[in-house]
Amino acid sequence: MKTTKTADMPAQARKGPVRMLDVARAAGVASVTVSRVINHPETVAQATRELVQATIRRLGYVPDLTAGSLASTRSRIVGAIVPTLSNAWFADTMDGLAAALAPQGYQLMLAQSSYHPRAEAGLVDAFLGRRVDAIVLTGVSHEKSVRDKLRRLGLPVVETWDLTDDPIDMAVGFFNAGVGAAVAQYLRERGHRRIGFIGADELRARKRLDGLQAQLAELGMAPAEVELLPPPSTIDAGAQAFTRLLERAPQIQAVFCSNDILGVGALLACRQRGWQVPGRVAVVGFSDLAMAAASYPTLTTVQVQPRELGRQAGEVLLRRLQGLARPGKRAQRVIDIGFRLVPRESA
Template structure:
């Protein structure tokens, strides 16, 4: 079997179809301008030759590439994968292709990725979060294309932001744990800036309630997932043995804490464990995990719709707060009923 040394070109297609390269290009990119018989000949030539149309080259002519560049911190968490699936599916329904990058929670990596992606002239960019390097912001400003920031709510986005307030989520968790009767809740979290902002909201709510400042155990995001719960809870029990509950920066971390708590003989929910994300296994933990529910799919879908609107040249709502939900399960004590004044 002889292997072609080069890919088939538009000239190859034109020769097989018996038309000019210009007519072949029109039949592929603007079929409504070509007679049906010609379209069929070109279609057969494309199939016979194995030619793949250069969508980028065609897009440069119309100043559209039908390409969207999107980046997320990680695909290890179902929250981001749910958001991505909804985003990509909605964009695909309008014939946009999505190229994906992973920042590993590093703004500098996001900047490097964006520099490479902008050379491909995407019609729009999707970023995760609202914290970016100065150069990233300058690159996007110079590119003059629609930008949607997902996951974090900001009243003053670069273009469009759709998400929720990390600080408000942390504040709501402290108030819930306080309502459950916990007096010394602590924080177990990664160095991720979003987890940091949730911790800030948690600590501010404690200060507002005149409660002790929550102890925090912080570990690098690059540390292995396996063993995080054991290490974080072990460090907490040394630093703050009187802590009676923990707010974890992820459900995965909270599940590790639950497992080690069982091993140590801690009474859960007398020792409360609270997660973040309401991932699939949260309800199957023993006991079932109390957590914060984020509708990642909703964020992704709304983000795609806003970006499509912007790519069509129409205005979109600059900032949308989709909120969050506190999910009470067996890993925390029931909240005390509110007293009527």
């Protein structure tokens, strides 16, 4: 009986990183040709170059930027990608993550995607090329190539700031749609019937909007009036968005803002017009930043504990890296840290 050696198996049939040799065999060229296409593409004939590049994309090959190191040696580095470094809640998450990893000798390598899925995909490749031991992503929506590649590699991955029943590997967060539903119920119980929404035009904020709209429909209420604006959020942008929303729909009695920065902007716009909050309009934020309790009036918001989120993400990664948790068990793969509505003066 013939035994098939691992080295002779197709790249798609093996578990682990695709090698340069796999690309060369699949393209029908020498390994040195693949190397030239990667490092000096101008030295390779166009037809050959395009064939090799297409094979690289098809197989998901990532060049090893640490060539020469032993394959068995861990880098002790965890790569993390956030949409932006300008918002405090992502900074707090990374702080909690780093605090969990550091005592075990792991360092955090941080990058921002600027809310672009394609940029995130490039950063994932950059981290893989540097042979990070694990990756932390923000959100659960990614390009298919990213999901397929990370699953094939079997690298420990934690998705944060959202939840799904089908994570790449593990997920630590909360259900954003549930946040929107809870805010709709809260405002309805306080007598508000016409609701507005101001949010950053990004996936997790849209999920909060979806939850809000679904719950309003369930309660027999009119759909929320919506004002979306490009991220990242600023107080001025929140004030301007609030003004546009109320000019278009002056009947609005309460506004849910997808984060506290926009919520404080809405409060600023109210003060500038001499409007009473919540007398003229109630305002609810999200994330419970320090500014929420310090604003005037204090901002009702939804608390999600970003530092604790980061800490728990770090702990589940460490359990996987130390072999104490196995992939496939949902109790170990999906951790819901929940959220809490914090009533204050604004609503």
